[in-house]
Amino acid sequence: MSICVSNSKSLGRSAGLELREPGAYRGLAAGLLLGLSLLLIPDASAQRTSLKPGWNHFSPQQDITLGKRAAADAETHLPLCNAPKVDAYLTQLGTRLAQKLPTGGVQYPFEFHCVNDKAINAFALPGGYVFVNRGAIEASDNEAQLAGVMAHELSHVALRHGTNQATKAMVAETGLGIFGAVFGDSTGGALLTTLGNFTAGGVLLRYSRTAESQADVMGTQVLYDAGYDPRALAQFFEKLEAETKGKNPPEFFSDHPNPEHRVGRVDEEVEKLGGPPANARRDSAEFEAIKREVLALPVVKKPAPGAPGAVAAPEPPSRKLVEHQSKAYALKYPDNWKKYPDSDGAGISFAPEGGVLDDGSGHGALAYGLIIGVASAKGDTNDENALINATNQVIQDLQKSNPSMKIARQGERLRLNGQPGLATYLSNLSPAGGQETDWVVSVLRPEGLVYFVCVAPQSAYDNYDKTFSSILDSVRFSK
């Protein structure tokens, strides 16, 4: 079931900062340098575009905390190359670039990892945790192009685009008032945990086109300063764009949406830097050797969506139950499941390790577990028509984000903690492959329609049926 457990659904592509240019410094030193030009390298920084991180409610230290947690999680979910030489090479190249990265004095603990994924892509988590797909290495014609991709990623780190985006998402989701609560008490920890969960935290990797353009411009500057041909970044994008014609666009463009005039803007920055330096580095024997090694790595097949058994099933639900208490109800859930609270506080999900999968676009999709939500609904708690109408509304909303969802069995009456309720069975495509069964139990309460969605792949549903019943039997509504 495609439900964003990180609650990042309202995340729009909002306009960020405009690029600023310090025109005032232009050409100031030109006259002074004339007689010294043999000794001094002309100060190219006088003309380059100046970029600063945007609005952010996190501190750079929180970027590191958050990124470290998300990186640890990413490492458990992604197939890594497990090729020490390749990682060492990426680290060496990345460190050389990072030394030229304007971080505003922040010391980020840069890390570089090779991911065994043929898709042409790379991503950087806040705080400096950079992951490069083997596909990006294989698609690079030379070291300068790979350096360009990595300089682009490092620029997302320096410009703090991940937490800038999270800041905007939190405001869109909850209004400004939440910040006191989030950063003033323990809720902050919960939020960091939610964002730090890589599968659930796609929010950190959803950049605006403005952010992309900024990362291109800064990436070009970093390439230049590190002694690489700064045109390499644009050349790599041109190549990706050419491959896009009439085909599926490379994955890089879904994580890093193409700003308008991408190549032109990079070329413009190269001009501002005084053109490509004559002796710029383009390739190395080392890069060619690493590329050969990467091409020879075993291919890890990605589970095709809809293919049964594509993903390893989580361990069975524990029979030992632990208590969860919310304002509206209490219940017990297996002690080997984790809680995933929604950031709005009204909803919550419970899932085993491995029960939340990536839906393919960086959103968490629940394959095994329980989702609890509250929908606004009018009507007395014993009004059966109101219960039916509100339940239908919730199911229609679920169907909007799950187009394959169908009603399998409808409107069976039951009692939940003595309250009249409705049971509905739905079928849907499982993010784990094959079909899934969703058992929806809904009850009208003074706060609205409280609904419980029990989710498991159809083939495994029998193993979860008892657990779901035990959880629902344990529900106690607040008086």
Ligand SMILES: [Zn+2]
């Ligand atoms: Zn990007």
